Amino acid sequence: MESINELLERYFSGETTLAEENQLKLYFKCQNVLPDHEIYRSLFEAFDAELQDKSANPTERVQPVRKKTTRIWIKTFAYTGIAATLLLTLWIQRSQESKNYAMVGGKRIQDNEYAEKYTAQKLNEIHDLLHNSMKPINSIEKVRNGLQPIHKLESVKKTINRIEN
Amino acid sequence: MDSKQFNNQVVALSDKYFRLAKSILRDADVAQDAVQDLILKLWEKKHSLGDVENIQSFTMRSMRNLCLDIIRQQHEETELPAETEYSELNPHQQTEQKDMVLRIKKMIDNLPELQRTIIRMRDVEGMELKEIAYITDLTENAVTVNLSRARQKIRERIMNENKRTEATIWKA
Numbered sequence: 001m002e003s004i005n006e007l008l009e010r011y012f013s014g015e016t017t018l019a020e021e022n023q024l025k026l027y028f029k030c031q032n033v034l035p036d037h038e039i040y041r042s043l044f045e046a047f048d049a050e051l052q053d054k055s056a057n058p059t060e061r062v063q064p065v066r067k068k069t070t071r072i073w074i075k076t077f078a079y080t081g082i083a084a085t086l087l088l089t090l091w092i093q094r095s096q097e098s099k100n101y102a103m104v105g106g107k108r109i110q111d112n113e114y115a116e117k118y119t120a121q122k123l124n125e126i127h128d129l130l131h132n133s134m135k136p137i138n139s140i141e142k143v144r145n146g147l148q149p150i151h152k153l154e155s156v157k158k159t160i161n162r163i164e165n
Numbered sequence: 166m167d168s169k170q171f172n173n174q175v176v177a178l179s180d181k182y183f184r185l186a187k188s189i190l191r192d193a194d195v196a197q198d199a200v201q202d203l204i205l206k207l208w209e210k211k212h213s214l215g216d217v218e219n220i221q222s223f224t225m226r227s228m229r230n231l232c233l234d235i236i237r238q239q240h241e242e243t244e245l246p247a248e249t250e251y252s253e254l255n256p257h258q259q260t261e262q263k264d265m266v267l268r269i270k271k272m273i274d275n276l277p278e279l280q281r282t283i284i285r286m287r288d289v290e291g292m293e294l295k296e297i298a299y300i301t302d303l304t305e306n307a308v309t310v311n312l313s314r315a316r317q318k319i320r321e322r323i324m325n326e327n328k329r330t331e332a333t334i335w336k337a
Contacts, residue, residue, distance in 0.1 A: 011316065012313070012316045013313050013316075013317075014312040014313030018291060018293065021287075021291075022291075039323060042265035042266050042323070043269055045266050046266045046269035046273070049266050050289045051289050053184050053187065054180050
């Protein structure tokens, strides 16, 4: 008790070291504070309580001004990122679409309806072309049919010759 | 000093700045604004902070000077005269401030600026006398004298409170 009394007197005279003051703080934190010293317990509790006062985080409210070059880099990265994302999206979309397409005159056509109409038109053209190409063959057939009586005349001639002989 | 060092060495001490500013200005909102002002000003000077030997002492001293400027700008309207004595609590105030810890805080708040700053830097923040002397621009001896006066006044007020409480109990 005497040493605490002495420490307290020196404390109030401003003569204690930090280590001695910490010793007093520890003493007043424990449960065995003597009744004569109880009066000072609140003083040391008040110091502890004040240490709990915290500043609202100034970094949340005050953002230090960043250099312009940093901002430019951030913008550059952001725009590059956005562009890369768009390109990737387009590439994925096109790679999925590329499974179903037609090539016409070196051009890729992915419109199904257009492709069907285009195909039908081309088939009609082929049909017409074939039809026209078959015309000379039909004419030959007609000639052949027209020559059939001549072939008959040949057999008649042979029959006449046989009769004459 | 780059932004990481600034955060670690300057912004990390914000609670200490705040407590010092609150002790001097006796207003939490004004103290908070003062802390933000200080951090902005220090950020603007961050390149020269690298040469500072003791960042805590330097920034705490800057905080105190900034607070004293604020008080001067307010024409010391909010500042109690240096020799204002602690007024005894009337029964109504006693009822409002039953908590002795709160009453002691109030007692410290009513000390002159220099004494309340010094007692808090020593007893709350646990600073060395040398550091307090640098922050307050006093000699170590002057710090010891002011610290002693502050503690003695608080002791007297606590004892007076205690006597009056005992007297009230006896009367009852």
